[in-house]
Amino acid sequence: MDHTKDIRDLTIVLAGTGRLAWHWPDMLALAGLRVAYVLGRSTDGVQELAAKAGSFGIMDPAHLPQAEDLFVILAVSDAAIQEVAGSLKGERRMMIHCSGSAVSEGITDGVCYPLQTFSRERQPAYNNIPFFLTAYRPDTEAILKQLVLMINGKFRFIDDDTRSRLHLAAVVVNNFTNHLVQLASEYLHGAGMSYQDLLPLLEETVYKLEEMDPGSAQTGPAVRRDLEVISKHLQMLQNHPALQDVYELMSRNLQEKYRHH
């Protein structure tokens, strides 16, 4: 492949049928692009996604065209990247993966990591997703940049180490926030209340962060060093040990951090 290759001249192959793979055809559609082949291991998964994407569904990489330039998007689990990439290697094939944590120089030609949480049930605003790109070859850099620009997404090129850090931070704000809500939900359930009552608060907490940094936005008993409320809360959590542990650790952190305020 030469540097002047255009993404529109490549045959796009999507490997994987999981949550992220499910969204690639729609993201590509924003760029006016179509997935030609969906490659996967489960017959049902491949058929379903291929039907949705208007693609050929295949389960054997040998059925891919040999004479065309392919752009292969690996949307598979970290553990499967190496094996699937190995089965797809070829001179006329540019391959990228989408994982935040997998390092793959020598295995793929680049990385396109959309920093977002994907579920089948919901379509996030694709043009609000920050794409973090890594290119191990100059032609991959050009193609990735063209692709994200066509999707109308925000992007930045970063190295493997920075992507790992971003992935860790994403786990913290996504999975751990969701876990906080789950703990609060279980706690409220005993009083006949629902976590839904907390959503306007949580939404406002997030909106505030668009206007002020988390240090300035912080409020609450731990920041005020209101030890009476904190110890009352810990008492109230006697029968909720998981939440009690989290409350204790978070409050200790916050008191430590805001000691001199």
Add this chain to the structure above:
Amino acid sequence: MDHTKDIRDLTIVLAGTGRLAWHWPDMLALAGLRVAYVLGRSTDGVQELAAKAGSFGIMDPAHLPQAEDLFVILAVSDAAIQEVAGSLKGERRMMIHCSGSAVSEGITDGVCYPLQTFSRERQPAYNNIPFFLTAYRPDTEAILKQLVLMINGKFRFIDDDTRSRLHLAAVVVNNFTNHLVQLASEYLHGAGMSYQDLLPLLEETVYKLEEMDPGSAQTGPAVRRDLEVISKHLQMLQNHPALQDVYELMSRNLQEKYRHH
């Protein structure tokens, strides 16, 4: 006061000049109501809020009218409620506080707890705030209900115990989520990245919770029991002990919870 009293016939007094007090005049304006008096301890604070609200600013409760029925909103710190309420007691005075954690039967006539985080800098969507009400007298119940209906807010009457639980849950989802973002922000800062890159993800995490409960929405390495990623992350956090503690506890909780999935 009799049961048929109308909020529009009462003279509204706002005690306090803090973050929540700052928003009461605007919330009342939605109901077509005006704060007649702002009462506070700091001259500057009283003057500023009274000017904003188009109210008389006073620092001595003795300057309040004796011959009118007053509706006093105590928007003061938990620690100050008892003292301020004591200085305002009177037969023609109905008094409520707005705290999630203070219990006040015998001290005030009711509670109007807006479950939201308030800052001077931002105006949350008032009509999206759930108001949790407690009435220690039937006439307070009628007035509180009328007030929130006029604001066009959602409301529910709850007892002191349920309000305490809600307050605890609010601390968890608001303060602790904000703290997670702060920890992630500090961690990213070292790599020249900003927490702002994480906001589309955090927003999507919250939007998902409107459509599916936190149990179904959960993703990530801990739920997948991806011990390799978890131990790599803990390694990466060696120089960030506060975040490492949080990561370790949260991941342990999540692995425990999703053990049988």
